Amino acid sequence: MTLDIVQMVLVTVLAAATPLILAGIGELVAERAGVLNLGVEGMMIFGAAASFAVAMQTDSTFLGAVGGAVAGLLLAALFGILTVGLAANQVASGLSLTILGLGLSGLVGAGYVGIKRDPAPHLAIPGLSDLPGIGQLLFGQDAFVYTAVALVAAVSWFLWRTRSGLTLRAIGDDHVATHALGLKVRKVRFLSVLFGGACAGLGGAYLSLAYTPFWSPGMTAGRGWIALALVVFASWRPLRVAAGALLFGGATVLQLHAQAAGLGLPGQLLSALPYLATILALVLLSLGRRGGGSLAPAALGRVFTPSR
Amino acid sequence: MDATLPASALARRSKEGPTPLFGAYGIVKRFGSFTANDGVDLEIRAGEIHALLGENGAGKSTLMKILYGLLEPTEGVVTHKGDIVQLPNPEAARRLGIGMVFQHFSLCENLTVAENIALVMPKDLSGRALADRIARLGIDYGLHLDPDRPVWSLSAGERQRIEIVRCLLQDPSLVILDEPTSVLTPGEAEVLFTVLERLREEGRALLYISHRLDEVRRLCVRATILRGGKVVGACNPREETARSLAAMMVGSAVREVTPREGGAVGRERLRLDRLSLPAPDLHATALHDVSLSVAGGEILGIAGIAGNGQAELFAALSGESRAPEPDSVRLDGKPVGALGINARRRLGAGFVPEERNGHAAAPLMSLSENALLSRYPTASLTRFGLIRLGAARDLAKRVIEAFDVRKAGPDPAAGTLSGGNLQKFVVGREIQAEPGVLVINQPTWGVDAAAAAHIRQAVIDLAARGTAILVISQDLDELFEIAGSIAVLHDGTLSPAVPAGETSREAIGLLMGGSSDHAPPVADVAHPREPMPSPAHAH
Structure with missing residues (x-):
């Protein structure tokens, strides 16, 4: 029985971590290419609203998820045109993107407030999904969770095992040098921004289609900002982003249980716990490496205009 | 295949000699109202080192970028073995066998040597196979590199080696080198020259861009000279003097640096007394018992290979790093070791990093x-x-x-x-x-001849007005031109200063390499070198 309780806790932890993994891994790719997109929160919530609307209209969770990703991608495209194409300031553009995304999500979601849907279906393999202790954790998740895990593996492999990944990291390190070598700095950056937007939109879709299957304004509750912080403190490494997200999820579940148990601590303090724990752990982690070189992509946030 | 050439380019082709490997005819490049290249013709033949000379802003870089596919010319054509070719991007240039060694290295500091090289290699070549080829090339040409080191931990000479290896791995028929020796020590430059000669003997063409005329005269038999975006002359540099070449580049005779006539040396103004400093980080050099003294009106030159403590010595002098004992650094007799840079400035010191x-x-x-x-x-x-x-x-x-x-x-x-x-x-x-005391680190690094002469003259004139000057430089020609005495910094230790007239390049070169045992082949550095435009010092 205790094994099943542990499993139940782990399943909720993974569920809480999934939107952060999705949004964080997308932002990681954009930042590795040298683009700082502070609009994650906006892309995420627009994705949440759009995916719920699409799912309601088509009655398909899958199309809803695709709609969420496309919504994030469209906002990211706007951001990419501004910052990569027109060399606008990335910080200002990213912050405006968040405000725009919040506004658009209210508009798109206006007609759907208070409506509930069935959550995204969970995998059910007869036999395997019922294994005691691990069945639900490994074989009973919804497609978002598997996608998030697969994305972490795929992005790790892409960045460090493929030539295109090397090109992307090089462009994030020094856009002048890579431009001089003839690498397509702006194209790679634009594509990375699009990928980041699609991932953030998918993370939003997970919230409104699976985690809490309804739409309510402001439902991302700052998860986009947490994802941004995760990327920085995870020193731009995919596995660390996933670990940080799981830690955040774990602390979230823990504080819920603590509040239910009535520890006597103020609820607000406990609600802040996941944020504090995640930041603390990742700060300690990033202290590990010292010496020369730079932890962050060296060209991060710097605007590139090709020399004449 | 001349039929493919437009009549205008045909008319510009030289009538004699074989078809050039690469040709550029009537190249015009405009940026708005500014014309960077104005009807430039250039022919490069296989098996030659062709010099491209010109001041900063003469249009050398623009022409190079056009040849490497980074810029498209407004007018004009580029030919390869007589055929017109299009170079829309560097990849196209690389496919035609054009390789480039950049002056400001196009390397990503946080990637490893192998990763930086892989960036421009064909996609199927990576990992172990690439590391093997880097190692093999290193043995062949004496260009040793550790493929797994991150670039930020490497010296300028090693970084240039990456550029060269990256270029050679593509088996280029034309190698463009932009000011390749500007960051190298004499010993490193010697190694580079050996590699370049070898490449020439292998039948490759080299386009050598430099403002160091003695090098050009040593390596090249054909030179094209640019001024204000136009070709102003072509010559055999070996039949010219450094002075006449410089005159062609500048358009008038280069201002000579006039040395001080003897000149009275005043009282001591700058003094270091057994200064020792630990290395500030992993890749820095510690200073050991550095002592020196500069009097008013005197110019002391500090020679040395980059990375032997020059940056640390400059930081200790300027106050960017404080000395553990305040009286190990003295300005006009006052202990300033514990003072910051502005406090030292108020006491009459000036610093140029x-x-x-x-x-x-x-x-x-x-x-x-x-x-x-x-x-x-x-x-x-x-x-x-x-x-x-x-x-x-x-x-x-x-x-x-x-x-x-x-x-x-x-x-x-x-x-x-x-x-x-x-x-x-x-x-x-x-x-x-x-200032009463001036400390300059690398006063003319990567600066064209006219500006360098201007700066050196200003330094000499300042000394004549009674300032004590300390010049840290890798350029031995420069030190012999302006310094009254020279000391050598090697591995954080400073040799005693000797009057410039009583020492030689060989002696200084040996000290730079760490004296006797495993000195780099600097002996050769001395013989063919003629001083820069100014034959100021006794040789």
Whole structure:
């Protein structure tokens, strides 16, 4: 029985971590290419609203998820045109993107407030999904969770095992040098921004289609900002982003249980716990490496205009 | 295949000799109203080292970028073995066998050597296979590299080796080298020359861009000279003197650096007494018992290979790093080891660091703001903590006029100036304060001949007015030209200073390599070298 309780806790932890993994891994790719997109929160919530609307209209969770990703991608495209194409300031553009995304999500979601849907279906393999202790954790998740895990593996492999990944990291390190070598700095950056937007939109879709299957304004509750912080403190490494997200999820579940148990601590303090724990752990982690070189992509946030 | 050439280019082709490997005919490149290349013709043959000479801003870089596919010419054609070719991007240039060794290395600091090389290799070549090829090439040409080291931990010489290896791995038929020796020590330059000769013997063409005329005369038999975007001459550099080449580049005779006539040496103004400093980080050099003394009117030159403690010595002198004992650094007799840079400036010292962009000047700030940054302790540029903008602009203007700094606009950002002009500005900014002690690190690094001569003359004139000057430089020609005595910094230890007239390049070169045992082949450095345009010093 205790094994099943542990499993139940782990399943909720993974569920809480999934939107952060999705949004964080997308932002990681954009930042590795040298683009700082502070609009994650906006892309995420627009994705949440759009995916719920699409799912309601088509009655398909899958199309809803695709709609969420496309919504994030469209906002990211706007951001990419501004910052990569027109060399606008990335910080200002990213912050405006968040405000725009919040506004658009209210508009798109206006007609759907208070409506509930069935959550995204969970995998059910007869036999395997019922294994005691691990069945639900490994074989009973919804497609978002598997996608998030697969994305972490795929992005790790892409960045460090493929030539295109090397090109992307090089462009994030020094856009002048890579431009001089003839690498397509702006194209790679634009594509990375699009990928980041699609991932953030998918993370939003997970919230409104699976985690809490309804739409309510402001439902991302700052998860986009947490994802941004995760990327920085995870020193731009995919596995660390996933670990940080799981830690955040774990602390979230823990504080819920603590509040239910009535520890006597103020609820607000406990609600802040996941944020504090995640930041603390990742700060300690990033202290590990010292010496020369730079932890962050060296060209991060710097605007590139090709020399004449 | 001449039929493919338009008549205009055909007319420009030289009538004699075999078809050139690469040709550029009637190249015009305009940026708005500015014409960087104006009808340039250039022919490069296999098996030759062709020199491209010109001042900063003469259009050399533009022409190179066109040949490497980074820029498209407004007019004109590029030919390969007589056929017109299109070079829309560097990949196309690489496919035709054009390789490039950049002056400002196009390397990503946080990637490893192998990763930097892999960036331009065919996609199927990576990992172990690439590391093997890097190693094999290293043995073949004496260009040793550790494929797994990150670039930020490497010296300038090693970084250039990466550029060269990256270029050679593509088996190029034409190698373009942009100011390849500007960051190298004499020993490293010798190694480079050996590699270049070998490449030439293998039948490759090399386009060698330099403002070091002695090197050009040693390596090249054909030279094309650019001035103001136009070809102003072609010659065999070996039949010219360094002086006549420089005259062609500048368009008039180069100003000579006039040495001081003897000159009375005053009292001691700068003194280091057994200064030892631990290395500030993993890749820095510790200083051991460094002692020196510079008197008013004297110029002391510090020679040494990069990375032997020059940056650390400069930091200790300027106050960027404090000495453990205050009296190990003295200015006019006062112990200043514990004082910061501005306190030392107020005592009459001036400092010009090595790196123009980012250390001596803030590239995104205007010249007047940059003047303010280093001069506010010594000039009255602030009142009650508020900046007197007019006074700062006046000061910048005086420096600009006195040092003939060429710029666009009334008060442009420092980063928009060419290297030579910005260097004139940062040196002029300190000299204008008439400091009692001036410390300069690499005064003419990567600066064209005319600007270098201007800076050296200003330094000599300042010494004549009684200033004690310490010049740290990798350029032995420069030290012999301006310094009264020379000491050598090797592995954080300073040799005793000897009068420049009583020593030789060989002797200094040996000390730079760490004296006797495993000295680099510097003996050769001495023989064919003729001094820069100014035959100032006794040789």
